[in-house]
Amino acid sequence: MADTLRDLASTIRSKNAGPDNITFDVIFRDRANFERVRDSGALSRAAVAALYDIPPARIVNFDVIDAASAIKFTIRRLQPSGTPGESDVFGSQQYAPLFDVVIP
Amino acid sequence: MKRIKILCPTGHLAFTPMEKESFAAGCRERPDFIVADAGSCDMGPRPLGADTHVSLEAWQRHDLEAMLLAARALGVPMIVGSASDTGTDRGVDQFVGLIRDIARQHRLAPFRLAAIYAEIEVAELERRRAAGVRIEGLDGRAPADAATLARTSRAVAVMNAEPIVAALRAGAEVVIAGRSSDCALFAAPLLLHGFSPAIAYYTGKLMECASFCAEPYMAKESILGEVEGEAVWLTPMHPAQRCTPASIAGHSMYERADPFHEYVAGGVVDMTLCRYEQSGPRTTRASGAAFRADAEVRVKVEGSGLVGQRRLAVVGIRDPYTISLIDDAIAWARGKIAERFGPPGPSRYDVFFHRYGDRGVMRDLEPRRNAPAHELGLVVEVIAPDPRVAEEVAALAARNLFYARLPQVKGTAGTAALMSDEILIGEPGYVWTLNHLLPVGSATEPFRTVMTTIDVTPAKEPA
Numbered sequence: 422m423a424d425t426l427r428d429l430a431s432t433i434r435s436k437n438a439g440p441d442n443i444t445f446d447v448i449f450r451d452r453a454n455f456e457r458v459r460d461s462g463a464l465s466r467a468a469v470a471a472l473y474d475i476p477p478a479r480i481v482n483f484d485v486i487d488a489a490s491a492i493k494f495t496i497r498r499l500q501p502s503g504t505p506g507e508s509d510v511f512g513s514q515q516y517a518p519l520f521d522v523v524i525p
Numbered sequence: 526m527k528r529i530k531i532l533c534p535t536g537h538l539a540f541t542p543m544e545k546e547s548f549a550a551g552c553r554e555r556p557d558f559i560v561a562d563a564g565s566c567d568m569g570p571r572p573l574g575a576d577t578h579v580s581l582e583a584w585q586r587h588d589l590e591a592m593l594l595a596a597r598a599l600g601v602p603m604i605v606g607s608a609s610d611t612g613t614d615r616g617v618d619q620f621v622g623l624i625r626d627i628a629r630q631h632r633l634a635p636f637r638l639a640a641i642y643a644e645i646e647v648a649e650l651e652r653r654r655a656a657g658v659r660i661e662g663l664d665g666r667a668p669a670d671a672a673t674l675a676r677t678s679r680a681v682a683v684m685n686a687e688p689i690v691a692a693l694r695a696g697a698e699v700v701i702a703g704r705s706s707d708c709a710l711f712a713a714p715l716l717l718h719g720f721s722p723a724i725a726y727y728t729g730k731l732m733e734c735a736s737f738c739a740e741p742y743m744a745k746e747s748i749l750g751e752v753e754g755e756a757v758w759l760t761p762m763h764p765a766q767r768c769t770p771a772s773i774a775g776h777s778m779y780e781r782a783d784p785f786h787e788y789v790a791g792g793v794v795d796m797t798l799c800r801y802e803q804s805g806p807r808t809t810r811a812s813g814a815a816f817r818a819d820a821e822v823r824v825k826v827e828g829s830g831l832v833g834q835r836r837l838a839v840v841g842i843r844d845p846y847t848i849s850l851i852d853d854a855i856a857w858a859r860g861k862i863a864e865r866f867g868p869p870g871p872s873r874y875d876v877f878f879h880r881y882g883d884r885g886v887m888r889d890l891e892p893r894r895n896a897p898a899h900e901l902g903l904v905v906e907v908i909a910p911d912p913r914v915a916e917e918v919a920a921l922a923a924r925n926l927f928y929a930r931l932p933q934v935k936g937t938a939g940t941a942a943l944m945s946d947e948i949l950i951g952e953p954g955y956v957w958t959l960n961h962l963l964p965v966g967s968a969t970e971p972f973r974t975v976m977t978t979i980d981v982t983p984a985k986e987p988a
Contacts, residue, residue: 437567439566440957441960442782475889486784488799488801489778489784490771491778496890503569504570504957506875506906
């Protein structure tokens with residue numbers, strides 16, 4: 422049965438990592454859920470690039486962290502945080518599209 | 526074996542006031558050091574560039590007072606870094622002034638204070654660059670050139686543990702440090718006591734956001750870290766929180782691009798092999814960090830530069846026809862601005878139409894396109910060197926959204942709702958010009974420490 426990432430992860434968040442990056446953490450309390458998402462391929466570098474419609478090169482880190490049951494990636498900002506025209510100084514509301522990622 | 530206890534009451538001193546109950550509980554554990562970070566670059570470049578603070582002074586006083594009274598009552602050192610949000614010299618002086626005021630108010634016995642300054646003159650950076658020092662860019666930035674430095678209003682160097690260790694060794698009982706690496710504040714007392722850099726910085730990384738390393742999610746509650754050998758035991762001081770392997774491991778990756786490596790001046794903490802074990806109902810033991818020293822010591826430098834004066838207007842749109850043609854309405858407004866001021870550009874003006882209800886939050890990262898809400902909130906943001914130009918551009922933008930010429934419009938008495946027909950005065954706009962690494966002679970070289978005795982006993986007060 423297909424679930425979404427919102428159903429399976431306990432933490433889905435985004436946050437500044439310095440002035441030039443926004444980093445995303447998807448953390449699972451349930452080990453089986455983590456392994457299911459990890460092994461599904463639905464949350465990969467390519468999948469994230471497609472979801473946010475950005476070139477894969479803007480994803481500067483992508484890590485699967487077994488010790489923390491977590492998947493983490495970092496997107497390079499187009500402009501440093503807080504540059505005039507900024508919409509999210511802390512980068513803290515960029516995770517919402519991850520909620521609806523379907524996990525087979 | 527030596528065991529050191531560190532108490533951390535807040536992850537960003539005075540961003541909101543710290544919670545005193547869990548702090549009092551932490552003090553009853555008799556910590557050896559009380560440590561908190563007071564700054565960040567998360568608020569954007571303006572506080573540094575304008576040399577101002579975003580935390581309210583009343584809250585700074587509240588948090589410093591709680592920490593100082595506890596530290597003096599326990600007779601243990603207190604360490605605060607990145608004073609007053611940005612860690613500029615102004616921030617250090619402001620915090621030292623607050624410490625002096627609080628000491629006087631509570632008639633505290635004399636104590637030794639170290640003020641460690643981290644600001645670095647832009648002219649000094651330019652002098653070093655011109656002399657051939659390569660100021661390498663971080664996160665894909667080019668090395669700093671003369672133009673980058675010329676655009677910089679103010680810069681700070683980010684200190685590592687060494688200047689703080691030196692201050693503690695010299696007898697400081699209160700350390701007020703300028704811009705600091707968060708984890709260095711916690712590493713310093715551990716390095717002073719002979720612990721390895723690996724466990725010292727790793728402890729700092731886990732503790733620097735206080736209760737964020739515990740669950741459930743709570744801010745501004747105290748965390749106690751007990752360090753022995755190559756391990757740290759973390760316990761939340763709020764009774765409803767727990768440190769678990771999951772909460773600690775999750776926090777270890779917080780607000781950093783690379784989950785396994787923490788870069789500090791002089792080396793890197795490698796967390797690839799870290800282990801987390803539940804060692805008590807609310808306590809988790811963390812261990813397994815490694816440290817590799819760099820061949821060359823470089824400190825991070827943050828710089829911010831002024832780009833112009835800001836004016837704002839708020840406009841709402843409810844007409845579904847206007848919403849369907851919002852790009853055209855904005856193009857009309859841009860056209861009217863260009864008629865008077867020419868095309869946008871740094872020497873003239875920049876205008877941004879924040880479209881809340883239509884990619885306003887996520888912009889280029891928003892996958893949900895062409896699906897605007899039934900009403901839009903437009904915030905017009907204008908930046909211009911001349912504030913009169915900024916005001917006029919903002920007024921032209923708002924009123925031409927009101928007068929937008931759209932072919933089939935039925936609402937011919939105004940195509941927009943003005944929250945009020947006024948232009949709001951914003952703070953000046955700044956950009957992060959420097960996120961770079963500066964090679965230095967030693968990890969203490971760019972920083973200046975001033976030791977003083979805070980002696981406010983009544984007999985010594987001037988009449």
